[in-house]
Amino acid sequence: MIMNKRFSTLLAAALVAGGLSANVMATDIATTDLKDGQFIHLSTATGGTTYLAMDAKGDFSTVDASNWSGKINSLLGALWQIKLIPHTTQAGTTYTYSFTNRLSGQMLSVNLQSNVVGGGRAAISAPTAVAENEIAANEKGGNTEWAYEAGKGFYAVKGDSIFTIGTNVSTGRLTFAAAKLTTAPSNTTMYLGEVSDAAVTLKASDFNALVKANAGRLFFTDENVSSTEKNVLTANKWEAVDAKMTSGKYASAGTDVLFLTNGKEYKNRMDADMADATTTQKEYLLVDYNFYDPSKEFNMLVADTIATEPTTSDADAKFDDRTVIAKHHPATAAFTVTYYIPNDSMVFAPAYVPTSIPVATTLEAMHTALPTDGEVAAVKTVVDYLKAGVTLFSAQDKASDFPKGTKFAEVKKFTEEGATGSAKTGQDLIDAVKTEIKGITYSETAATKKKQEAYVAAVNKYLTALNGLEITTVSDASSAALVSTSAIKDGSNYVDGLNVLTVAAVSPAKQVVIRKLSNTKVLTIGEITSATETNGNLIATIKTSDKDATIGGDATIAEGLYYIIDAEKEESAGVANKYYGLYFDESPVNPANYVAKAQAFNPFAQYVVAKAAGVDKGNYTITNRGDKNEGWQGVTNVVDKDNNIFVIEGDTVQLVAAEDVDADNAYIGFKYITANDAKNNKFTITSAADVLEGQSIVMTEDSTLKVAAPEDEVLYTLVPSDEKEYGVEDALKKVTYTIMDADSAFIIYDATRGYVFSNGKHATKNGTPVQFTMIAVDTDSTFVLYDGTNNKKLVVSTQYKTISGEDLDARNDMFIVKPQAAPASYKSLPKHVRIQAINGDYAAVNAKNQAIAVREGDLKADVYDNLDFIFWLDTAHYDNAAPYTYYITKGVKATEEVAASRLYMWNSVDSAAAKDANKELPYIYGTGANRVMFRTASIMAQDTLLIPTLDAAAKIDTVSVAAGKSADGLKHDVKAGVKNFQFSFEFASKDSENEYNIVCQNNNGKNYVHNINGVLAMGPKEDAVVVNVLNVSAEDEEATGNETITTDGVKVIASEGQVEITGAAGKKVVISNILGQPVANTVLTSDNATIAAPAGVVVVAVEGEAAVKAIVK
Incomplete structure (x- = not known):
C-alpha cells in the first residue's frame, strides 16, 4: 500500500493510542510489545478466546480456544505470524502490519473495493451465500498492509476513504466497511491476542498435519548431531500412529501415546497367534536400551521393528509371548509429543523404559529351555546338579555365605548334587558336566545322533553363559541376590529371548536431546532441568521446516497450465518410488494415476497453477484441470530451480509448461460429436487393440455384448445428452451418449447380466439406456467407454472377446469411434439451400406450382431471379434412418415456425390418373412421367402432414405413413402417402463430392427426380438428374419468407x-x-x-x- 501524508497522521495516532493502553487485558498485546515474526491470535473481542481462522484454501471462520489436542489444524488456522512494517513520520516511527496464516501460508488480503452506494459489499447468493458486508474467503491481489488500533481494529486508507475489517463471530467471516472519514471508526471485533505458552499434547492426526508440508520430515534448527553421526529423526520421513497403553501394554482405556513409523515394512516373523506370519510389521522410532555407551548415559534412537503393532484396543492374549521373541518391547517406541505454539516447535518424550531381567531368571530359563528330544541321561543328571548349585548361589538368606563379589566358580559351598555343602566348588559342578559330555557314545542312527548333538550344543551354550558368574548384590529377606556373568550384566539385561520383556514409566521425565560426548554430539534422550544446558544435554528445537520461518515458501512459479511429474525419488526411507519420473493423471479410468508422457489431449493430466491470495511467492494452488478436487495447495519451496522442481504439501513435483495444449478447446479429453453430426451420422465402434483391429461391438443372441468381425459394417446411432460443465472454474464440457443399434436396441445395464442390448431383435425387456462417457486414453482418438452411473467401464475378455463392466481399477480397453466411412446421403440440420443441376439449371416453382429447372432470366425476361431458386430443407428423418430425408419446401424464413403453412415438394404419383377441366392429365409429363409438384401443406408431426384437398369442397386431409384412424380423441381418417413428400439427396457417385440424386421415399421403382426438358418429373435411377446442394447467404435468407x-x-x-x-x-x-x-x-x-x-x-x-x-x- 502507498503511504500518504494523511495515512501517516493516522498511524501516528495509532502509535500514541497503543502506548497509552494501560488497561489492556492480559491476553491482548499492545502494539509496543509486538515483535517481528511472532505468532498471535486475531481475537474477536478484547481478551477474547474466539479467534479469526483461515483454512488451507483461504476460507475464513472463527474457532474457540481449547487445549488444541486433536485440533491442530484449528490451532494453526488461528495462528497469524505478524510482520512489522516501519514508516517514518513526524511523530516518530510508526508501523503497519501484515499477517500470514500458519495453516494456509496466505497473507490476510482484502480488496479495497466497495460495490454498494455509501460503501460496503453487496450480498452474494451463489455459489455460496454470503451476507451483506461480509467476506467469506481471502481475496487474491488485495490489500495486505493494515493499520491497527485497539478498539478500531484493522483499517487501511485508500484515496479519501477508510476501509475497515472485523469479524462476525456468528458466521465466522470477515466484516467489511468503507466510508469517507478522517479518522478510523470504532471496531470492537478484531484484537491482537497472545498465544498460549502451554504445551499442546499431539494426537497422531495433529503430528501428521504438522509434518505434512515436508512429507513427514523433521528438522533441528539450532543444534544437531556431529557430521560423523546419524540423526535418525532427520534421516527419515515420519507418520504418527495413535495408541493407548497402561503399564506398557495396549489398553483401550489407557494413556494416549504416539508411535512414529518411517514406512518401512518387513515380513512378520509371527502373526498374532504366534503362527507363521502372513502380515507385515513396520519400523518405528524407539529408544534402543540394548545399547549403552561405557558411561551408561547414552541410549541411541533407532528405527526398528517392535513385538506387536500399535493399537488403541486392548493387548491380545499373545502380547507377552511376542515380547519373548522380540528385540524391543513395543512400549520403548511409545512417545508423547508436545507442540509449543510461540516458537512453533515440538518435544519428543519417551513414555516407557525397559526393566532389566534378573540374570538368575535368564539362567533358569536357559536350563528350562534345554531340549528333551535327544537328551543324554548321564549329561542331564549332572546338568541338573549344576542348575541346583546356580539356584543356591543366588538364593535368599545366604548373604553370609555368598557376599558381594563371590564367584560361583571359586566358592566351595556345594555337594556333588549342587546342594549346600563344602565338598565341591561351582567349577567342579561345571567340570562334571564337561566330563560326561566327553564320555558320550553317540547313536549310530543319523537322526538320533543329530538330536543328541543338538542337545549337547544347548548344554555347552548354557555352560558358556555361566562364565564369570558372581554376586553383584547380596540377598536379603525380601529379594534374591543379583548376579552377573561375563556376558549377561545385572541391570542391563533387557532381552534374552527366553523371558517376557517388561517396562516401567520413564522417571524422571526425559526428552529427545542432542548430547555432547567429548567432542561428539549425538542424538539420545536426557533429562532437561534448565532452559539452556544440563549435564551435556543440549536443547534441540525440533521443527517441521528447515526454513528460518516455518510458514511461507521461497518458490516463484509463473501462473498457467502445466504437466506435473512425480519427482519424489523415495517412497519412504530407502524404498525407491516406482512412479518417479512419471506424469500425474487423475483420469477416472486410470487406476495408476500416472502416465508415461505428457498428454496434450488429456485434461486430467494437466494442472492449473495459481498463486494463493495475499502472496508474491511461496504459496500456490496446483489444481487438476479435469478434476478440481485433485492437486496440491499451500507453502511451496524450491528444490531445483533450474528444473522447476518444488516441494508442496510434502510432495516433490516437477512442473513442465503445457505449451502444446489447446487451452480454448472446452471439449478436450472426451469424444465430442456436434449435434448436427450426431443427428446425421451413424457410427462404428471398434476395438483399438492390435489383435482385435477393426472388430466391432456387436449383440449376441442373448443380447449381451462382444467384439466380433461381422460381414457387414455395424453402425450405431449415438444420442447425446446435454452438455455438462466440469473442471477448474467449470470451464470444460463433456457429453454422454447412449448407444443404439439399427434395430432400436439401446445398451442398458442389468444388475445380473451386466451390459446388454434392450428392446432389439433378441431382447424384449426394456431398460434405461446407459449414458456412456467416452474418455480419451493413450491417444486423442482411442476411448474408454465409461458408465458414470454404475461407475464401471467396458472391458473385453482376452479369451472370449465378450464385453463386461469392470470396476475402475481394472485394465483399460480402448475403442475407436468413427462416423460411417462414406455417408450414403446429404445430411444437414434445417436450412435454406439452392438445388442446382450439374448442367447449371436451378430447381424452381412455376405459376402452376410445378417443379421446373431453369436459369436466372429464363422465361419472360428476368422473371426468375436468384431468390426464386431458394428452398427450405425441413428434416423429416434422422434419428433412426438412413438415408437422411427432408421435406423440400418453399416460402419460409429460418425463424418461422416449423408448422407454418407453405408449399411442399410432392411426387404426384397418387394423382397420376386425375384429369383437369380440359380432360388432360396435369400430373403427367411426356410419356407417363409423374410430375414433381408443390402443394400447400403444414407439419402436424414428423411423419404427418395436413394437406388441403384439390377438389372444390375445400377440406384438410391428414396424410401419414399408413392409412388408419388418428391417435387423438377425434379418431378422424388418416390417409397414406406422406412418403411422396419426403425426399433424400443420395450420393450420385462416391468419387464426387456434393453430387446427389433427389430420391422420393415411396420406393416404387420410379422414385428418382429427372430433368426432362426443364420439367422435374419422376423416373428410375438411370439418367436421374444430378444436383449440387448449395448454401444460401444470410441476406438471401431474409428475403425468402x-x-x-x-x-x-x-x-x-x-x-x-x-x-x-x-x-x-x-x-x-x-x-x-x-x-x-x-x-x-x-x-x-x-x-x-x-x-x-x-x-x-x-x-x-x-x-x-x-x-x-x-x-x-
Missing part, C-alpha cells in the same frame, strides 16, 4: 391466398403470376387493401414503385 416486403413507403404482405398492400391508396396495382399473366389489376381506394391471389410466386407492381416478388400460400 412471407413477412413484410417494403418498397419506399409501401408495404406488401403475402399471406395465405391473398396479398395485403398498405400505404398505396389511389395507386394502381398489378399482380402477375410467375409467367407474367395478370391475376389482378386495380386502383386501391384504401391504405390497407387486400387482394386475392393464387398460391405460388407472384409479382406485385405498385404504381411508381419497383415491382417485388412474394410467395402466396
Whole structure:
C-alpha cells in the first residue's frame, strides 16, 4: 500500500493510542510489545478466546480456544505470524502490519473495493451465500498492509476513504466497511491476542498435519548431531500412529501415546497367534536400551521393528509371548509429543523404559529351555546338579555365605548334587558336566545322533553363559541376590529371548536431546532441568521446516497450465518410488494415476497453477484441470530451480509448461460429436487393440455384448445428452451418449447380466439406456467407454472377446469411434439451400406450382431471379434412418415456425390418373412421367402432414405413413402417402463430392427426380438428374419468407391466398403470376387493401414503385 501524508497522521495516532493502553487485558498485546515474526491470535473481542481462522484454501471462520489436542489444524488456522512494517513520520516511527496464516501460508488480503452506494459489499447468493458486508474467503491481489488500533481494529486508507475489517463471530467471516472519514471508526471485533505458552499434547492426526508440508520430515534448527553421526529423526520421513497403553501394554482405556513409523515394512516373523506370519510389521522410532555407551548415559534412537503393532484396543492374549521373541518391547517406541505454539516447535518424550531381567531368571530359563528330544541321561543328571548349585548361589538368606563379589566358580559351598555343602566348588559342578559330555557314545542312527548333538550344543551354550558368574548384590529377606556373568550384566539385561520383556514409566521425565560426548554430539534422550544446558544435554528445537520461518515458501512459479511429474525419488526411507519420473493423471479410468508422457489431449493430466491470495511467492494452488478436487495447495519451496522442481504439501513435483495444449478447446479429453453430426451420422465402434483391429461391438443372441468381425459394417446411432460443465472454474464440457443399434436396441445395464442390448431383435425387456462417457486414453482418438452411473467401464475378455463392466481399477480397453466411412446421403440440420443441376439449371416453382429447372432470366425476361431458386430443407428423418430425408419446401424464413403453412415438394404419383377441366392429365409429363409438384401443406408431426384437398369442397386431409384412424380423441381418417413428400439427396457417385440424386421415399421403382426438358418429373435411377446442394447467404435468407416486403413507403404482405398492400391508396396495382399473366389489376381506394391471389410466386407492381416478388400460400 502507498503511504500518504494523511495515512501517516493516522498511524501516528495509532502509535500514541497503543502506548497509552494501560488497561489492556492480559491476553491482548499492545502494539509496543509486538515483535517481528511472532505468532498471535486475531481475537474477536478484547481478551477474547474466539479467534479469526483461515483454512488451507483461504476460507475464513472463527474457532474457540481449547487445549488444541486433536485440533491442530484449528490451532494453526488461528495462528497469524505478524510482520512489522516501519514508516517514518513526524511523530516518530510508526508501523503497519501484515499477517500470514500458519495453516494456509496466505497473507490476510482484502480488496479495497466497495460495490454498494455509501460503501460496503453487496450480498452474494451463489455459489455460496454470503451476507451483506461480509467476506467469506481471502481475496487474491488485495490489500495486505493494515493499520491497527485497539478498539478500531484493522483499517487501511485508500484515496479519501477508510476501509475497515472485523469479524462476525456468528458466521465466522470477515466484516467489511468503507466510508469517507478522517479518522478510523470504532471496531470492537478484531484484537491482537497472545498465544498460549502451554504445551499442546499431539494426537497422531495433529503430528501428521504438522509434518505434512515436508512429507513427514523433521528438522533441528539450532543444534544437531556431529557430521560423523546419524540423526535418525532427520534421516527419515515420519507418520504418527495413535495408541493407548497402561503399564506398557495396549489398553483401550489407557494413556494416549504416539508411535512414529518411517514406512518401512518387513515380513512378520509371527502373526498374532504366534503362527507363521502372513502380515507385515513396520519400523518405528524407539529408544534402543540394548545399547549403552561405557558411561551408561547414552541410549541411541533407532528405527526398528517392535513385538506387536500399535493399537488403541486392548493387548491380545499373545502380547507377552511376542515380547519373548522380540528385540524391543513395543512400549520403548511409545512417545508423547508436545507442540509449543510461540516458537512453533515440538518435544519428543519417551513414555516407557525397559526393566532389566534378573540374570538368575535368564539362567533358569536357559536350563528350562534345554531340549528333551535327544537328551543324554548321564549329561542331564549332572546338568541338573549344576542348575541346583546356580539356584543356591543366588538364593535368599545366604548373604553370609555368598557376599558381594563371590564367584560361583571359586566358592566351595556345594555337594556333588549342587546342594549346600563344602565338598565341591561351582567349577567342579561345571567340570562334571564337561566330563560326561566327553564320555558320550553317540547313536549310530543319523537322526538320533543329530538330536543328541543338538542337545549337547544347548548344554555347552548354557555352560558358556555361566562364565564369570558372581554376586553383584547380596540377598536379603525380601529379594534374591543379583548376579552377573561375563556376558549377561545385572541391570542391563533387557532381552534374552527366553523371558517376557517388561517396562516401567520413564522417571524422571526425559526428552529427545542432542548430547555432547567429548567432542561428539549425538542424538539420545536426557533429562532437561534448565532452559539452556544440563549435564551435556543440549536443547534441540525440533521443527517441521528447515526454513528460518516455518510458514511461507521461497518458490516463484509463473501462473498457467502445466504437466506435473512425480519427482519424489523415495517412497519412504530407502524404498525407491516406482512412479518417479512419471506424469500425474487423475483420469477416472486410470487406476495408476500416472502416465508415461505428457498428454496434450488429456485434461486430467494437466494442472492449473495459481498463486494463493495475499502472496508474491511461496504459496500456490496446483489444481487438476479435469478434476478440481485433485492437486496440491499451500507453502511451496524450491528444490531445483533450474528444473522447476518444488516441494508442496510434502510432495516433490516437477512442473513442465503445457505449451502444446489447446487451452480454448472446452471439449478436450472426451469424444465430442456436434449435434448436427450426431443427428446425421451413424457410427462404428471398434476395438483399438492390435489383435482385435477393426472388430466391432456387436449383440449376441442373448443380447449381451462382444467384439466380433461381422460381414457387414455395424453402425450405431449415438444420442447425446446435454452438455455438462466440469473442471477448474467449470470451464470444460463433456457429453454422454447412449448407444443404439439399427434395430432400436439401446445398451442398458442389468444388475445380473451386466451390459446388454434392450428392446432389439433378441431382447424384449426394456431398460434405461446407459449414458456412456467416452474418455480419451493413450491417444486423442482411442476411448474408454465409461458408465458414470454404475461407475464401471467396458472391458473385453482376452479369451472370449465378450464385453463386461469392470470396476475402475481394472485394465483399460480402448475403442475407436468413427462416423460411417462414406455417408450414403446429404445430411444437414434445417436450412435454406439452392438445388442446382450439374448442367447449371436451378430447381424452381412455376405459376402452376410445378417443379421446373431453369436459369436466372429464363422465361419472360428476368422473371426468375436468384431468390426464386431458394428452398427450405425441413428434416423429416434422422434419428433412426438412413438415408437422411427432408421435406423440400418453399416460402419460409429460418425463424418461422416449423408448422407454418407453405408449399411442399410432392411426387404426384397418387394423382397420376386425375384429369383437369380440359380432360388432360396435369400430373403427367411426356410419356407417363409423374410430375414433381408443390402443394400447400403444414407439419402436424414428423411423419404427418395436413394437406388441403384439390377438389372444390375445400377440406384438410391428414396424410401419414399408413392409412388408419388418428391417435387423438377425434379418431378422424388418416390417409397414406406422406412418403411422396419426403425426399433424400443420395450420393450420385462416391468419387464426387456434393453430387446427389433427389430420391422420393415411396420406393416404387420410379422414385428418382429427372430433368426432362426443364420439367422435374419422376423416373428410375438411370439418367436421374444430378444436383449440387448449395448454401444460401444470410441476406438471401431474409428475403425468402412471407413477412413484410417494403418498397419506399409501401408495404406488401403475402399471406395465405391473398396479398395485403398498405400505404398505396389511389395507386394502381398489378399482380402477375410467375409467367407474367395478370391475376389482378386495380386502383386501391384504401391504405390497407387486400387482394386475392393464387398460391405460388407472384409479382406485385405498385404504381411508381419497383415491382417485388412474394410467395402466396
